[in-house]
Amino acid sequence: EAHGKEVKLGILIGFTGPIESLTIPMASAAEMAIKEVNDSGLLLDGAKVTALRADTGCIDNGLATSNAEKLIADGVNGIIGGDCSGVTGAVLQNVAIPNGMVMISPSATSPGLSTVDDKDLFFRTAPSDAREGQVMTDILMDRGIKSIALTYTNNDYGKGLADAIKSNFEAAGGKVTIYAAHEDGKADYSAEVGALAAAGGDLLVVAGYLDQGGAGVIKAALDAGAWETFGLPGGMIGENLPKTIGPDLDGSFGQIAGSGGEGIEKLKELAGGAFDVTSPYSPESYDAAALFLFAMQAANSTDPAAYGPKILEVANAPGEKIYPGDLAKGLEIIKAGGDIDYVGASAVELIGPGESAGSYREIEVKDGKNETVRFR
Amino acid sequence: MNDTIRNVGLFVIMAGLIALVGVQQGLNSALVILNMGLISAIMAIGVNLQWGYAGLFNVGIMGFVALGGLAAVLVGMPPVKEAWSAGGLGILAGLALGAATIIGAVLVMKRMEKGLKRSLIVTVVLVAGFFIFRAVLDPAVEAVEAINPALQGNLGGINPGGENYRDYGLIMVLAWLFGGVLAAGAAWLIGKTALGLRSDYLAIATLGIAEIIIAVLKNEDWLSRGVKNVVGIPRPVPYEIDLQADPGFVASAASWGFDPVEGSTVYVKLLYFFMFLVVLLILLWMAQMALKSPWGRMVRAIRDNEVAAEAMGKDVTRRHLQIFVLGSAICGLAGAMMTTVDSQLTPGTYQPLRFTFLIWVMVIVGGSGNNFGAVLGGFLIWYLWVQVEPWGIWLMQLVTSGMPEGYWLKTHLMGSAAHMRLFTMGLVLLLVLRFSPRGLIPEK
Amino acid sequence: MSGNPYQDDRGNKDFTIANPRAGGEAEFRRGGSARAAPGGPFLVGEAMTGGYGKGPDILTDCTIAVDRGEIAVIVGPNGAGKSTAMKAIFGMLNLHGGHVRLDGEDITDLSPQDRVIKGMGFVPQTSNIFTSLTVEENLEMGAFIRTDDFRDTMAQVYDLFPILKDKRRQPAGELSGGQRQQVAVGRALMTKPKVLMLDEPTAGVSPIVMDELFDRIIEVSRTGIPILMVEQNARQALEIADKGYVLVQGRNAHTGSGKELLEDAEVRRSFLGG
Amino acid sequence: MIDVHDVHKHFGGFHAVDGATLSIAEGSITGLIGPNGAGKTTLFNVIAGVLQPTSGKVTMAGEDITGLPPHELFHKGLLRTFQIAHEFSSMSCRENLMMVPGNQSGESLWNTWFGRKRIAEEERALRAKADEVLDFLTISHLADQKAGEISGGQKKLLELGRTMMVDAKIVFLDEVGAGVNRTLLNTIGDAILRLNKERGYTFVVIEHDMDFIERLCDPVICMAEGKVLAEGTLAEIKANEHVIEAYLGTGLKHRDKVGT
Amino acid sequence: MDPLNALIAVSNYVLIPGVAYGSQLALGALGVTLIYGILRFSNFAHGDTMAFGAMITILVTWWMQSKGIHLGVMPTALLALPFGILATMALLLATDRMVYRFYRQQKAKPVILVIVSLGVMFIMNGIVRFVIGPDDQQFADGERFIISARDFKAWTGLEEGLSIRTSQGITVVTTVIAVALLFWFLNKTRTGKSMRAYSDNEDLALLSGINPERVVTYTWLIIAALTTVAGVLYGLDKTFKPFTYFQLLLPIFAAAIVGGLGNPLGAIAGGFVIAFSEVTVTYAWKKVLGYLAPGGWEPDSLVQLMSTDYKFAVSFAILLIVLLFKPTGLFKGKSV
Ligand SMILES: Nc1ncnc2c1ncn2[C@@H]1O[C@H](COP(=O)(O)OP(=O)(O)OP(=O)(O)O)[C@@H](O)[C@H]1O
Numbered sequence A: 001e002a003h004g005k006e007v008k009l010g011i012l013i014g015f016t017g018p019i020e021s022l023t024i025p026m027a028s029a030a031e032m033a034i035k036e037v038n039d040s041g042l043l044l045d046g047a048k049v050t051a052l053r054a055d056t057g058c059i060d061n062g063l064a065t066s067n068a069e070k071l072i073a074d075g076v077n078g079i080i081g082g083d084c085s086g087v088t089g090a091v092l093q094n095v096a097i098p099n100g101m102v103m104i105s106p107s108a109t110s111p112g113l114s115t116v117d118d119k120d121l122f123f124r125t126a127p128s129d130a131r132e133g134q135v136m137t138d139i140l141m142d143r144g145i146k147s148i149a150l151t152y153t154n155n156d157y158g159k160g161l162a163d164a165i166k167s168n169f170e171a172a173g174g175k176v177t178i179y180a181a182h183e184d185g186k187a188d189y190s191a192e193v194g195a196l197a198a199a200g201g202d203l204l205v206v207a208g209y210l211d212q213g214g215a216g217v218i219k220a221a222l223d224a225g226a227w228e229t230f231g232l233p234g235g236m237i238g239e240n241l242p243k244t245i246g247p248d249l250d251g252s253f254g255q256i257a258g259s260g261g262e263g264i265e266k267l268k269e270l271a272g273g274a275f276d277v278t279s280p281y282s283p284e285s286y287d288a289a290a291l292f293l294f295a296m297q298a299a300n301s302t303d304p305a306a307y308g309p310k311i312l313e314v315a316n317a318p319g320e321k322i323y324p325g326d327l328a329k330g331l332e333i334i335k336a337g338g339d340i341d342y343v344g345a346s347a348v349e350l351i352g353p354g355e356s357a358g359s360y361r362e363i364e365v366k367d368g369k370n371e372t373v374r375f376r
Numbered sequence B: 001m002n003d004t005i006r007n008v009g010l011f012v013i014m015a016g017l018i019a020l021v022g023v024q025q026g027l028n029s030a031l032v033i034l035n036m037g038l039i040s041a042i043m044a045i046g047v048n049l050q051w052g053y054a055g056l057f058n059v060g061i062m063g064f065v066a067l068g069g070l071a072a073v074l075v076g077m078p079p080v081k082e083a084w085s086a087g088g089l090g091i092l093a094g095l096a097l098g099a100a101t102i103i104g105a106v107l108v109m110k111r112m113e114k115g116l117k118r119s120l121i122v123t124v125v126l127v128a129g130f131f132i133f134r135a136v137l138d139p140a141v142e143a144v145e146a147i148n149p150a151l152q153g154n155l156g157g158i159n160p161g162g163e164n165y166r167d168y169g170l171i172m173v174l175a176w177l178f179g180g181v182l183a184a185g186a187a188w189l190i191g192k193t194a195l196g197l198r199s200d201y202l203a204i205a206t207l208g209i210a211e212i213i214i215a216v217l218k219n220e221d222w223l224s225r226g227v228k229n230v231v232g233i234p235r236p237v238p239y240e241i242d243l244q245a246d247p248g249f250v251a252s253a254a255s256w257g258f259d260p261v262e263g264s265t266v267y268v269k270l271l272y273f274f275m276f277l278v279v280l281l282i283l284l285w286m287a288q289m290a291l292k293s294p295w296g297r298m299v300r301a302i303r304d305n306e307v308a309a310e311a312m313g314k315d316v317t318r319r320h321l322q323i324f325v326l327g328s329a330i331c332g333l334a335g336a337m338m339t340t341v342d343s344q345l346t347p348g349t350y351q352p353l354r355f356t357f358l359i360w361v362m363v364i365v366g367g368s369g370n371n372f373g374a375v376l377g378g379f380l381i382w383y384l385w386v387q388v389e390p391w392g393i394w395l396m397q398l399v400t401s402g403m404p405e406g407y408w409l410k411t412h413l414m415g416s417a418a419h420m421r422l423f424t425m426g427l428v429l430l431l432v433l434r435f436s437p438r439g440l441i442p443e444k
Numbered sequence C: 001m002s003g004n005p006y007q008d009d010r011g012n013k014d015f016t017i018a019n020p021r022a023g024g025e026a027e028f029r030r031g032g033s034a035r036a037a038p039g040g041p042f043l044v045g046e047a048m049t050g051g052y053g054k055g056p057d058i059l060t061d062c063t064i065a066v067d068r069g070e071i072a073v074i075v076g077p078n079g080a081g082k083s084t085a086m087k088a089i090f091g092m093l094n095l096h097g098g099h100v101r102l103d104g105e106d107i108t109d110l111s112p113q114d115r116v117i118k119g120m121g122f123v124p125q126t127s128n129i130f131t132s133l134t135v136e137e138n139l140e141m142g143a144f145i146r147t148d149d150f151r152d153t154m155a156q157v158y159d160l161f162p163i164l165k166d167k168r169r170q171p172a173g174e175l176s177g178g179q180r181q182q183v184a185v186g187r188a189l190m191t192k193p194k195v196l197m198l199d200e201p202t203a204g205v206s207p208i209v210m211d212e213l214f215d216r217i218i219e220v221s222r223t224g225i226p227i228l229m230v231e232q233n234a235r236q237a238l239e240i241a242d243k244g245y246v247l248v249q250g251r252n253a254h255t256g257s258g259k260e261l262l263e264d265a266e267v268r269r270s271f272l273g274g
Numbered sequence D: 001m002i003d004v005h006d007v008h009k010h011f012g013g014f015h016a017v018d019g020a021t022l023s024i025a026e027g028s029i030t031g032l033i034g035p036n037g038a039g040k041t042t043l044f045n046v047i048a049g050v051l052q053p054t055s056g057k058v059t060m061a062g063e064d065i066t067g068l069p070p071h072e073l074f075h076k077g078l079l080r081t082f083q084i085a086h087e088f089s090s091m092s093c094r095e096n097l098m099m100v101p102g103n104q105s106g107e108s109l110w111n112t113w114f115g116r117k118r119i120a121e122e123e124r125a126l127r128a129k130a131d132e133v134l135d136f137l138t139i140s141h142l143a144d145q146k147a148g149e150i151s152g153g154q155k156k157l158l159e160l161g162r163t164m165m166v167d168a169k170i171v172f173l174d175e176v177g178a179g180v181n182r183t184l185l186n187t188i189g190d191a192i193l194r195l196n197k198e199r200g201y202t203f204v205v206i207e208h209d210m211d212f213i214e215r216l217c218d219p220v221i222c223m224a225e226g227k228v229l230a231e232g233t234l235a236e237i238k239a240n241e242h243v244i245e246a247y248l249g250t251g252l253k254h255r256d257k258v259g260t
Numbered sequence E: 001m002d003p004l005n006a007l008i009a010v011s012n013y014v015l016i017p018g019v020a021y022g023s024q025l026a027l028g029a030l031g032v033t034l035i036y037g038i039l040r041f042s043n044f045a046h047g048d049t050m051a052f053g054a055m056i057t058i059l060v061t062w063w064m065q066s067k068g069i070h071l072g073v074m075p076t077a078l079l080a081l082p083f084g085i086l087a088t089m090a091l092l093l094a095t096d097r098m099v100y101r102f103y104r105q106q107k108a109k110p111v112i113l114v115i116v117s118l119g120v121m122f123i124m125n126g127i128v129r130f131v132i133g134p135d136d137q138q139f140a141d142g143e144r145f146i147i148s149a150r151d152f153k154a155w156t157g158l159e160e161g162l163s164i165r166t167s168q169g170i171t172v173v174t175t176v177i178a179v180a181l182l183f184w185f186l187n188k189t190r191t192g193k194s195m196r197a198y199s200d201n202e203d204l205a206l207l208s209g210i211n212p213e214r215v216v217t218y219t220w221l222i223i224a225a226l227t228t229v230a231g232v233l234y235g236l237d238k239t240f241k242p243f244t245y246f247q248l249l250l251p252i253f254a255a256a257i258v259g260g261l262g263n264p265l266g267a268i269a270g271g272f273v274i275a276f277s278e279v280t281v282t283y284a285w286k287k288v289l290g291y292l293a294p295g296g297w298e299p300d301s302l303v304q305l306m307s308t309d310y311k312f313a314v315s316f317a318i319l320l321i322v323l324l325f326k327p328t329g330l331f332k333g334k335s336v
């Protein structure tokens, strides 16, 4: 097959809307992977990859579908996105599947998406909620926590994760004193903290986003003196949280997907100061872009139908482990007919119908820094 | 005559803009815009009926649209048998008790003399009813939500197809009607309490009810899975991949010069287009007929001067209720249609900016008090909403073109280019209103 | 409906996003400056031609004048353009023909508020009070441009309309129709105007108040202030008028002294009710 | 026809109507006069259902109509005009009239879609009637003008015109004369007399123009401070000292100015 | 029985947050209500104007912090506030000249102005994100607490803590001052009265010699001060993030309406009604009842009327009930 000299990847995420502050680093991360590949000049005998950004508004199905159609019309070879599970589902069902287009979402975690008959076109680099619930329970149990108050951001991510934490923790003999949602981007969280504090518990677990309502809840809880330590699932782990909250956060702990931390450290090195690599889902975005390009290299084609089946192959063992910054090496190995196991920044490991089953780092906040205390 | 030419011209320009999208970005893009434009136009007609003709201020459009979405789930999805046997009856009983409580309280209000005793009894009825309601409902809800929570956990709908529910796509037309009915029911309840009081009250009532509806949709998992979304809602048109696998279709697509993928995607969208167009035309006809008749005259009189209309024997409150219910039903209908196109219900998407204010912009820019204006506004604003993004990026490129690569300001500006969408939207809005302050097709 | 029939002339338009109070009708105009134009009567609208917005001309070549110490009265059928002529003289609509001169100056280009400063006082026919302000505040607003002490003027107004003194802390919107008319005239008197323009000041007031009002108007004119008014109580008005104008369809139909007009059989039959 | 029994209407602490009792005979043209602020309009509004009385009772032909909403009173044949004109400002003058008759079949939504023929016929008749009324009021040239853009006096005429579109039993006129040209007012007076004679309308007229009252009204009721001050023929009223003091006055003081 | 702890718990989780949040809403609602009263439309750009004022203040604060200028225990932002106000004044006046004035001159219906303000909202929205980005920004410094929960517990030996943040204190004090100033201004000064007169009847104001353009200018200046103060105080107390400022619009409008649109007193009352209904109805009384119940008996359930999921819904339901009994809002919605 004759290769076009140009490969186009759509980056379809919510540049405006509720998670707008997360999406800029996400896009930058994806574009960094693309740049890395372009610089190497190794992809498909020197094809040039361009990224096309498009907005989903995070919560605007109509806009997202329109923009997806636009990407298709522009001739993209794959779509990185969407971000929020709602728009992702809409784009998947109405644009990607009919057009036979592959999507790799860095951030849609809803289990509901697994049920869509996706014709093997949908993948995600964000780990599943169910697994994280188990990990968190282990950590809590190890630390001797018997009862928790649990609040989650009221969307499919938060709810799914909180469900998983709750059922695992209760199965392990713990007690969830209260299970309450908070809405992101609202003006005031006094009511939530009041209710949570009244219910009590050894610890407050905040299954939210660190620069959204999650931070607001923690701040309000600290200020009111309701809790001093917090349980922090993946969405709450990031440099910004200790920075926003200050020293009061010391002693709080949690977990985030990541293998040995090696990947993320490498990504950080790579990025320099260009963007915040700890911003949620930006490692996943880097990985999504890399997976596309490796699969294309492996299939020696930019046709989704051809490279789609290769994605699981390049993502999983066996093969040489590839980290951020190693993309050129990976491309070379594939070209030479070898096999790679892409680990990337977020410990990519795809299971089942293309979902991530990463391992986790246990984090504790010490002296205003997230420190990895062990791997799980 | 002159006006007619101008108005037709405006629609032609609009068609031209969409056609241009078709040329530049492909038929599919144009059709997606067109279809959502049709749905927007329908919503705009509903709102125009309420505001443009009756002066009723509805800031809860979002809520009625969401109810339409709920209807799509309740009609389109198959029932979850286990859930029904686990707690279906309990939930129904709970809801019945809740309704009985409210009806009881209202009856007491009506039957008894005003006074402390009445207030006390009403309070007792409400409080006791609330606790009984919760006592019956809560366990049933828990049981239902425990059934396969990752994928179901709700009661489902009435689609008779069971496993093969997707084959019963035409049931969605019923769902649209049910969306209208559901929204009408909610509007009736609001209208019964809010209309006849000062109109601020209607505004806050609709604003509130919309928030309440969304809160219920987000938090009552047994109903429609809450924030976990319902995906895979059936559709009244064939699936593209089925068409692609159908040799007959592929052949006829080829005869038109389409490859199977493009042929199937365009075909499906065209089917939707015709369905929506029929709905729009029917509604438009009904609205125009009504408004050009004595009924419309009465409505305008009421809008102009309620006190005088009342003195001239018109039952203002009843008329308001009628219009409010009708307008809301239209919004509900459009909401169900939109959920059908999306194939999924996502309660998180219901945001006032998108579903209330944007519709208002459509009505005002189009020209409130004129149905054709509302329709045009629906198309135009939706077109802008999805199309101005590239303009923003283009504008930023223009601004930063003089700056060296990698310069911080350039990175910063290009990084915020997406926000140019809202910015440009605002600019266009201001420009349209500047040169046509009463809307593009003003009320005569 | 919240009860007060005066205030509640609201239709059902929504008040949540948009304030129902009608905006002004006066057309926007950038204030120009006055030019010297000596001679002629104290206030004159000369050969005025114009209408509302882009609509048809309401006034055609219409001339109205009043001199020091005079009372001039405009009468005419409903819709003749009497109110329009008053508004035109006050600069509230754009004329495309004619001039307005005041005290030896051409003020055609002045904005209404500049005309107030030049000493013109005006009581419009409708919505002529601040309904949400108290009676006293209404009077204070009348004296807005005055920098001197206006308490004695206010006392005079209260003397003239004693009922207003009783109700001075009440929002003017809660007054009866006739009481509101009194507030409106009082407000204009507070400016200490050099010329006073009244659009149907006696519409809806009781006979006793009407007599009082006419008395007061005569008194004011005796102090040398020219008065220009529109009246439907034409007979009484013309009795006290030095000069009368009959407008028909925006044109001067008859002009003469009050007495002449009263005696003109044609005028009596067509405009004064026989 | 209408009996008002001890009606009170209080605004906060202020007693706008303070125990008014009066009755209006069928077929009469009753004048209601009184100083500004006497409570005439307020009493009107109570009778017409716009305001709820604080206490008291209003009956119409023996039937209690206290507090009925205006639209129901309309269907019982009770119509009113407003002191401050309440026109339908964005509608043409003709439409202002055509909207009045109740029970038009075109007011049902169903008919607007499926009963269009009947509507068309009704409309033709209505239009003819409206044009007749406009003609009668000498404002046929304004038929297609927006009612918001006609002069104050013309609005008053329009208000009167609306009551002529249906067969009313009793019509309340709140200062039809204020701001209306006297020649025209005479025409209105003629119209009122004719409606009274030919169609048997009962009228209640609030007016400050004594000439007008004199021509039309018998009996005349004078209110002051929320109560009925005097009642009788105009001649009796005019002779009543209290009425002179509170309402009529003794004429211009500056007689010297007159006639100079 | 331990009523003291119960009282402290209620104060800490209900009263103090409610008062602070209520003041923030009241300041916002005051601005909305003024624009409604005088300029006759509901300003949807209000939230974003708040964000703009806060943004400028933040930028100046950062600059001051970098120069080592501090205000001791008080946040430096207070020093930067006047700059924010000035910039916002400039912005609003420019917007008025470029946008609103045209529609005023055209005698556009107020609803057009509402939609125009929606357009302005989009644009301001873009400008703010453009300059400072969509992220959270930190700018608070100085002493964070007047009383912190930890210290309080240490002093009193009580089980429950009580915390009052500096920002909460400043918010309440500023609100009181701002409101008092505004009332004095509107009711006692000539300019204030002329604003009310204009708001009542534009034509007549013209006839009284009031220059409408000047009234409009004054109004915008006051609005600029109010919004900037509200925006900065909110940012100090919670966090600065453009998106949340947009979201604030809803409770602010609700506050203005329930209080009676156009009535400044109402705006204040409305702010507190909204704030307290959000906080109280979803509060779980378990702990408080536990303290109050005899013999340390603590209820098993949360004793919560509604879960916090329905926080917004409940506060709206309360609004509806309030309006059912007071259809014109708590204070008769009238002109200013
Ligand atoms: N705001 C307006 N816009 C357009 N036309 C108007 C407006 N106001 C009045 N007109 C028209 O101007 C004409 C003259 O109106 P004007 O108010 O000057 O009459 P008038 O002589 O004062 O009558 P009246 O005695 O009834 O007050 C009328 O025919 C009316 O239709």
Ligand SMILES: Nc1ncnc2c1ncn2[C@@H]1O[C@H](COP(=O)(O)OP(=O)(O)OP(=O)(O)O)[C@@H](O)[C@H]1O
Residues within 6 Å of the ligand: C003, C004, C005, C174, C175, C176, C177, C178, C179, C204, D011, D014, D015, D016, D034, D035, D036, D037, D038, D039, D040, D041, D042, D043, D083
């Ligand atoms: N909503 C209200 N609130 C308070 N006072 C009111 C209200 N409406 C009317 N009033 C007062 O009630 C009194 C009677 O008013 P009403 O309008 O009935 O007088 P009227 O007899 O019609 O006078 P006019 O001849 O001047 O029209 C007046 O003193 C007025 O100030």
Ligand SMILES: [Mg+2]
Residues within 6 Å of the ligand: C082, C083, C084, C125, C199, D151, D152
């Ligand atoms: Mg006039």
Ligand SMILES: [Mg+2]
Residues within 6 Å of the ligand: C176, C177, D040, D041, D042, D083
């Ligand atoms: Mg009256």
